[in-house]
Amino acid sequence: MSMFRLDGKIAIVTGGAGYFGKPLSLALAEAGAQVIIASRDVAKCDAYAAKLRAAGWKAEGWALDQGEEASIDAFTAGVVAKYGQIDILVNNAVSREGVKDLEALSKADIENAQLINTTGLFLLTKAVVKVMRVQQSGNIINIGSIQGVVGPNFPVYGDTGMSSPVNYTYDKWGMVGFTKWLANYYGKFNIRANCISPGGYGPGVRGSEGREEFIENYKRLTPLGRFAEDDDIKGPVVFLASPAAAYITGHNLLVDGGWTNW
Numbered sequence: 564m565s566m567f568r569l570d571g572k573i574a575i576v577t578g579g580a581g582y583f584g585k586p587l588s589l590a591l592a593e594a595g596a597q598v599i600i601a602s603r604d605v606a607k608c609d610a611y612a613a614k615l616r617a618a619g620w621k622a623e624g625w626a627l628d629q630g631e632e633a634s635i636d637a638f639t640a641g642v643v644a645k646y647g648q649i650d651i652l653v654n655n656a657v658s659r660e661g662v663k664d665l666e667a668l669s670k671a672d673i674e675n676a677q678l679i680n681t682t683g684l685f686l687l688t689k690a691v692v693k694v695m696r697v698q699q700s701g702n703i704i705n706i707g708s709i710q711g712v713v714g715p716n717f718p719v720y721g722d723t724g725m726s727s728p729v730n731y732t733y734d735k736w737g738m739v740g741f742t743k744w745l746a747n748y749y750g751k752f753n754i755r756a757n758c759i760s761p762g763g764y765g766p767g768v769r770g771s772e773g774r775e776e777f778i779e780n781y782k783r784l785t786p787l788g789r790f791a792e793d794d795d796i797k798g799p800v801v802f803l804a805s806p807a808a809a810y811i812t813g814h815n816l817l818v819d820g821g822w823t824n825w
């Protein structure tokens with residue numbers, strides 16, 4: 564089991580206090596890493612980090628605006644100044660502002676979403692991979708989605724008014740290609756890159772009035788009959804971040820209860 568340990572590793576989780584961000588951060592901390600939970604709302608990141616510290620793990624909240632190059636550079640430089648290394652980057656943050664159906668999109672919507680979900684993703688990965696290249700080691704895990712593996716199933720939303728935004732699908736398919744590009748380009752520097760593509764997050768939709776039809780349809784179309792829960796993403800991220808996955812790079816690990824099997 565020592566192959567699954569991350570002791571001494573410095574791990575960044577962007578959006579690490581969000582829905583999937585919390586179990587991702589917790590899992591890496593439980594495996595022994597020093598976890599840096601980063602997003603715009605530093606108070607939210609700090610509060611979750613404090614919870615992890617109270618449980619005996621190593622975690623800190625840091626400010627990062629993935630839409631601002633200066634913030635990305637200051638954040639990365641700050642982590643290196645404090646810890647001297649970056650071993651794991653989990654690109655989990657996502658902007659949901661400006662993600663809409665095609666005919667509802669304005670130019671500003673497209674640019675606002677892209678600023679975080681493409682430009683910021685690239686700039687942060689660039690800043691971190693530079694550090695990893697000098698170290699001659701590193702591990703990048705991109706969080707994709709089932710929306711980046713199959714086309715949207717619009718009937719699943721029924722009459723709820725919910726939808727699957729076109730630029731989200733575009734970004735998440737791009738995430739898989741981005742992962743393979745990183746894996747192939749940086750393999751020679753001992754840097755691995757993998758993607759995790761989760762299915763819908765259960766606690767995020769439960770209790771949301773008006774979504775009952777979607778919830779039932781979604782569960783019916785998932786072979787395992789349910790949404791993703793917190794524990795579902797913990798094992799996959801620890802596995803991919805750890806020496807247990809030392810010969811795995813460019814992979815897209817589906818964590819979707821079988822949603823994409825049909």
Ligand SMILES: NC(=O)c1ccc[n+]([C@@H]2O[C@H](COP(=O)([O-])OP(=O)(O)OC[C@H]3O[C@@H](n4cnc5c(N)ncnc54)[C@H](OP(=O)(O)O)[C@@H]3O)[C@@H](O)[C@H]2O)c1
Nearest residue numbers: 578581582583602603604628629630655656657708763764
């Ligand atoms: N929820 C699902 O059902 C689902 C399903 C499949 C895949 N996913 C994927 O899982 C990942 C996390 O999704 P989620 O639903 O857990 O997200 P979420 O709870 O909505 O959180 C998104 C996170 O991104 C951060 N963020 C947004 N803009 C940012 C910026 N400019 N700079 C830095 N951080 C920023 C937010 O923090 P601040 O607001 O503090 O910046 C927040 O913590 C995403 O990549 C998503 O595509 C989610």
